[in-house]
Amino acid sequence: MGGPLVLLFVMCIGIIAAERKITIADKLREDSDLSQFLSLLERNAVANTSLQYRQLTMFAPTNEAFQRYNGEMDDSLVLYHISNLATTLTNLDYAISSEFDGNPPLWVTRRKDHMHDDIYINNAKVYVSRSFQSTNRNGKRQVLHVIDQVLQPLQPHGPGSSSSSVYNPNAYQFLEHSDEFNIGQHRLRSFRQKVNQLQKKEVFNADGRNTFFIPVDEGFKPTTRSDLIDEKVVDGHVIPHHVLFTQATRDTQEYETLAFSDNVKVIISFSTAMNGKEEITYVKSNTVAGDTKHSRGVVLADIVKANIPVKNGVVHLIQRPLMVVDTTVVDFLKEKEDGPLCKFYEVILDLGANNQFFKELTIAKDITLFAPSNEAWNEYSVQNIIRNHQKLMDILNLHLVRDRLPMDAIIHNNMNQIYQAPTAAPRKYLYFNVLIHGHNQTLTVEGGGVNATVTQPNIAATNGFVHIIDRVLGVPYTTVFEKLKTDPMLNITYNLGKRQMFNHQLNEMEHRYTYFVPRDHAWLKFQIRHPSAFKALFKEDFGYFTKQILERHVIRAGRAYTVSDLKLLANETHPFVLPTSRDPLRLRVKESDKNYYVEWNGHWIHVFRPDVECTNGIIHVIDEPFVLESDVRATGAADTLRLAYTVFLLILSFGFARIIQD
Known part of the structure; x- marks a missing residue:
């Protein structure tokens, strides 16, 4: 008898549970995170009646949403969170009518992400996993959606004033x-x-x-x-x-x-x-x-x-x-006290109201300003620089180009070669790179060793353009190693330096490095002249030769040398010997048409980007590697030796095979 009685008891419990199906009202009372919305709802007679007797959709903000809300709070607000149709997320159209005075619409946005769609009601995001549907005691279908903001209707002035003559205005x-x-x-x-x-x-x-x-x-x-x-x-x-x-x-x-x-x-x-x-x-x-x-x-x-x-x-x-473009670059900087470049403007004024940089911004007719964002000035290394007014003036000048450079002009100039624009800092240039992701283009700019991304291009002014960037140029934040790893122009040298763990030393802070780094274009020219030698540099068993060649490009000492330093030490007539871990590097330096050249092994090499500052040294980007004919012959000889060794092994194997056959 025990078995049938137990089964009957379970069936009765199931029937009772089915009859007591959880309603939306029950759900609101059970969820403590919706208590403030429930309190608002209970004070409104229309909302309570709808909950008991009518079909509806309810958008319930969380308690946290109410804590952030700073609008007017009376019980009629709850009606803007209710619609008289029961609508699941799947069936939501682009708008749904609310029960607020005039029945203003609630606007629906479906925002597609990689993995799922986010759904918004006006500006509030729906917590999709918390949506719930049921029927009330009268059998009317009802749906609950939980949202992260309180929906705020357009309301006339406070309760003490006369009501607006317009409800649900366009x-x-x-x-x-x-x-x-x-x-x-x-x-x-x-x-x-x-x-x-x-x-x-x-x-x-x-x-x-x-x-x-x-x-x-x-x-x-x-x-x-x-x-x-x-x-x-x-x-x-x-x-x-x-x-x-x-x-x-x-x-x-x-x-x-x-x-x-x-x-x-x-x-x-x-x-x-x-x-x-x-x-x-x-x-x-x-x-x-x-x-x-x-x-x-x-x-x-x-x-x-x-x-x-x-x-x-x-x-x-x-x-x-x-x-409407009717303001100068300076007007834009100072237009709002909490504007997007307010910290940059403060830094400029800290140098004095009549400083040279501010004067040029004010009177110049054609300029482009690469302006660091407010966040960029919060970097610790940048804070230290601000106190040094002379250094700061040099850094500010690095952000100014005396020409109009909208983004499309920069991209056009960058199509066939790396575009470089002279700055207001003597002999300092900005270098540009365009990153393409599908249909999107991102512009990066490098100045003084710092690579920054243009986050807001082409702000128009009557006397030029402003591009907002995410870093302060000229204040290094990477080691020589990190700069090599991240600079798109130096990929080949970085990859060569992976051989024999050559790059690892470039992260050390105990020394100062001066590294003459051939840019990718320089190595590609070398490849055309010496294809087999270039190929050999990347072979696993030639890592020793690769390391020897790179060692010739690096000076590790107690200080780093700018091109100006080297020009003082090694002019056109007197070479200067720099110690490397390979053989001494004998250089002469000259300046011609605002460009620097170093003489090595009897011919002059263009310094494409001088003085790329890093936290533990300086990089000089050059247009030709320091490679000797003997290096080329050595790699070629090694290649021949390897081929001979392979042939020898084949012959040996063939000889053993003949012996076995005999």
Whole structure:
């Protein structure tokens, strides 16, 4: 009897459990991480009724999301997190209607990553694994999605003020009635006036899915800036067919604006940067094709109030108008106290308001400034340099080119040869390299031994361009070994140095190294002249010869020698002998047409990049290796010897085979 009774008991328990299926309301009460949302929900009669009797989808922010939220908090906010349709993640369309006053839409973004799709509701990311669906006590289907931000609707001013006459406004209605909405201290009258004056109302009234950028009144200083806004500039503030919330949009992904036509082409993208512990989001317009009224280049503006949802998309309030180029390089540096280059500007001013570098930035007509980001100045090695004003002046000059160099001009100049641009620092050049990843191009720049990546190119100014880079040039942070390993121009020498562990010494900090490093182009020229010798250098059993040749290029001593040092010691008439671990290196040095040459073994070799500073020495990149004819013959003789030895073994093997056969 025990068996049937147990089975009956289990079946009863199963029936009871089935009847008591967990509802969305149960799920909210059980999950302590959703307690603040539950508290808000319980205070709203409409939400409670919906939960008991209606079909719905609920987007529940976590407690952490509520702790970060700094908007208005009344119980009606919960209705912006509820829709009266039960919709799973799979069935979510590009928008879903909310229960908030006027039924404003919640915008859905699916952002594809390598492994999975991320889903966002407005600017809030959905925790996909925590989604849950069930039916309530009345059999109505309900769905719960957990999100990482509180959804913030566009609301009129606080409870004490009169309600707005507009519910669920589109972008133009928001612009027209912006004084009635809770958008902080921001005023939009200047841009609204231009939109009405230019009869561009329909651009912001357009149905569908759009992203709108509206500059605040503070961005119309100087007042002449307003005169530069025409119909095309207004179009450049609208991205059609895409609703782009900041967290849901990838950095640097480009979108065509309404100002993308046959003559003028304007694209927009987002970027983020850290300013101390605060993350700032910028929007940039890039006029890739311009005309007489619209200058090519990037205009950068930070978003002062992001992610304002409207009926036909989303609005972002920005610090200044896009597309309008009316500031100098210096104006851009000092435009905002917490701007993307505020630390660079502080460093310049620390040298004194009348320092030579600042004067040149102010009066120059055609310049390009490679400006280190705020984060770049936090490096420990950089902090030490700032205190040395003379050294700092040299470093600042290394970031300035007295010419207009937009990114496409640099890439074009770099197509057939390594492009080098003279800087404001005497006899110092910048060297460029273009890295291609699919359709994306990344520009790197090297100066004074430091390789930096251009993180924000082509910021346009009336007197030139600014490119933001991720490191301070001229302040070394790598050893000779690390520089060899990472410099794309020195791959062959680095790979040769792997033989016999030759490179390992170049990481030591006890000595100072002066290394004459043949660039890849130099070795390729050597390969054409001596193909068998070049091939032999990479063979496993010729590592000794390779090491001997490289030893001739390295001076290990108590100090490192710049080219200027060597020129003083070894001019055109008197050679100077430098000790190497191979044979003494006898050099003469001359300067011709702003280039340096070293004389070795009777002929002059161009120093392509002098004085590449490292933390434990200096690299001089040269256009020809220090290889003697005897080295070539030695590798050739060794090659012959190896061939003879192989033949000898074959003959020996053949002889043994004959003996066995006999």
